[in-house]
Amino acid sequence: MYLAPQIFSMNKLTHFLGIFSFLALLTSCQDEQRRGFVEPPRDYAAQRAVDNDSLLTFLRNRFYNYEEYQNTASDKLVSFTIDTIKGENASKTPLIDQVNQINIKIKDADDVYHDHTAYILTLREGVGTSPTVADSVFVTYKGMLLNLTKFDERTSPVWFESLSVVKGFGALMPYIKKAAIPTVNTDGTYSFNGFGSAAVFMPSALGYYNRISAGGIPAYSPLIFAVDLYTYKTTDHDGDTVSTHLEDVDSDGYFDDDTDSDGVPNYRDVDDDNDKILTRNEYDKNNDGTPDDTDNDGTPDYLDND
Ligand SMILES: [Ca+2]
Ligand SMILES: [Ca+2]
Ligand SMILES: [Ca+2]
Ligand SMILES: [Ca+2]
Structure with a gap:
């Protein structure tokens, strides 16, 4: 793989090494009491079927900007975009042909497990190792709903503790490889080369489920995250x-x-x-x-x- 000499840079070692960003929008549990609930929570099995139908319909009829990923140097950040397969885009490859299915256990209020299916899409392979679901990750990302509304985005890397964000976000982490060891530039900034990128299309049970997010995400919304991974720390x-x-x-x-x-x-x-x-x-x-x-x-x- 071609490793370009520069990605983008960040100031200060401290920034790179450990200032964790906990964005309220992504936190999965600690703010529950402050947020609205839809009561009572819907039956997991029923909602799983509804969400999976929505996801499959979406993946069959949409494509992502894979040509842009192919045609952009691997050191440059690409903004993940999705469009409908129709008209001049009628011959694009649908997402359903490019994703891999993973099953994640969700435990309900009675401690009964339900398998929920998420769909993983590799955007860029990456050159390093992959974090676990429990590690701290240094990422840029974009979050979208199935109606393609963007509810969150970071184009400068931030730290997340995977355990503190929605389950489907952490579940994606083992499927992304981090960048090569960062190089220190003459001005003291860092460059990450060969970072991996991947997206996840997840049912609401791996997101906020019956909670209404502070970001205006409606209850029972399947979510899309595209994530670029620069580095991570084992926790x-x-x-x-x-x-x-x-x-x-x-x-x-x-x-x-x-x-x-x-x-x-x-x-x-x-x-x-x-x-x-x-x-x-x-x-x-x-x-x-x-x-x-x-x-x-x-x-x-x-x-x-x-
Ligand atoms: Ca356990
Ligand atoms: Ca002991
Ligand atoms: Ca321990
Ligand atoms: Ca104990």
Whole structure:
């Protein structure tokens, strides 16, 4: 892949390294109480069918500016746009032929899981590794509704904690590769080359579902995000040396696992099994890179209180 010498630049190392932006529009839960609700929430299975029909109809009848992506140097940001297949655009390739389907578990109020389908579109491959759903990501993005109303956009990179944004946004992250290691320019700014870009078309259950977003997004809106990924940081929210993405013990995509049932989820709990030995002191004592299991019972020491 051609790696152009410059993308765009940012001032200051501190900007690059760690000022997190938490845009109110994207936050998924902490503002719930301040926002409007539509009561009662619709049945997940019924809404899933409605949303998936809307998404499939959309993907069959729309195309994106793939020619612009093909014809633009890989260091230049392209604004993701979508249009209808008709008239002079009648021969464009429909999105449905370019997306990949992924299934994400959604847990309802009764802790019953429902698989919801999202559609992923790779816009640019990217050259680096991919973050997990739990990492902090440095991105530019555009958010749209299926009527193509743009409800949010950032063209200068911002940091997001994937766990604090809507589920479908985080779910996209493992499908995007980050840029090459940034280069420092003579003026002290940074350039990212070879960044990956991808879009997700998600049902409302992976977005705001019955909540009415502060950004004016109606309840039960399927969402579209196109995201460009520059870099990311693996998170360890409780500093216990276990990366947050590994603290989803049952791998269900929810970080509410609470091994010792003390009300503090593992990813926020410095002693996951409440045996009074800090996780950081029993996770990997022999430093072989895997969790220790002294009594060989299949449960690693840090989750095993005997
Ligand atoms: Ca941790
Ligand atoms: Ca879990
Ligand atoms: Ca706990
Ligand atoms: Ca412990």
